Amino acid sequence: FANKQNPKVLETFSEAGGVVTLVASMKRFPANLQIQGNGCASLYILCRENASTRSTVISAGGAKVVVSAIQNWLSQESVVCYGCKILEALASGNSTRREEMSKAGPHSALYNAMAAFPKNQDLVR
Numbered sequence: 001f002a003n004k005q006n007p008k009v010l011e012t013f014s015e016a017g018g019v020v021t022l023v024a025s026m027k028r029f030p031a032n033l034q035i036q037g038n039g040c041a042s043l044y045i046l047c048r049e050n051a052s053t054r055s056t057v058i059s060a061g062g063a064k065v066v067v068s069a070i071q072n073w074l075s076q077e078s079v080v081c082y083g084c085k086i087l088e089a090l091a092s093g094n095s096t097r098r099e100e101m102s103k104a105g106p107h108s109a110l111y112n113a114m115a116a117f118p119k120n121q122d123l124v125r
């Protein structure tokens with residue numbers, strides 16, 4: 001739904017409450033693979049370029065939701081990979097955000113992800 005060529009789409013989505021709604025949907029439907037998979041992919045797209053969006057995700061409880069998605073869908077490589085990329089983005093750049101993110105308990109999720117997909121270079125680097 002968005003790409004680097006149109007950052008205004010990302011900004012508008014975030015400002016309209018889309019990030020908070022996306023995190024809330026993932027919280028509400030943890031057993032739905034489509035919501036978790038698409039949610040992780042979408043959050044990654046939204047977070048990778050925008051520090052403000054990363055802070056919104058943290059404030060909405062998104063780090064914990066992503067950790068849960070990784071743990072609950074450990075057999076689904078795309079969920080795990082995008083989830084790990086989100087955690088990496090959330091931890092980047094800001095010590096306050098990194099501290100808040102660490103409260104979600106990402107370490108065991110990251111370890112389990114690497115163990116589940118040892119050949120995935122995005123996870124084992």
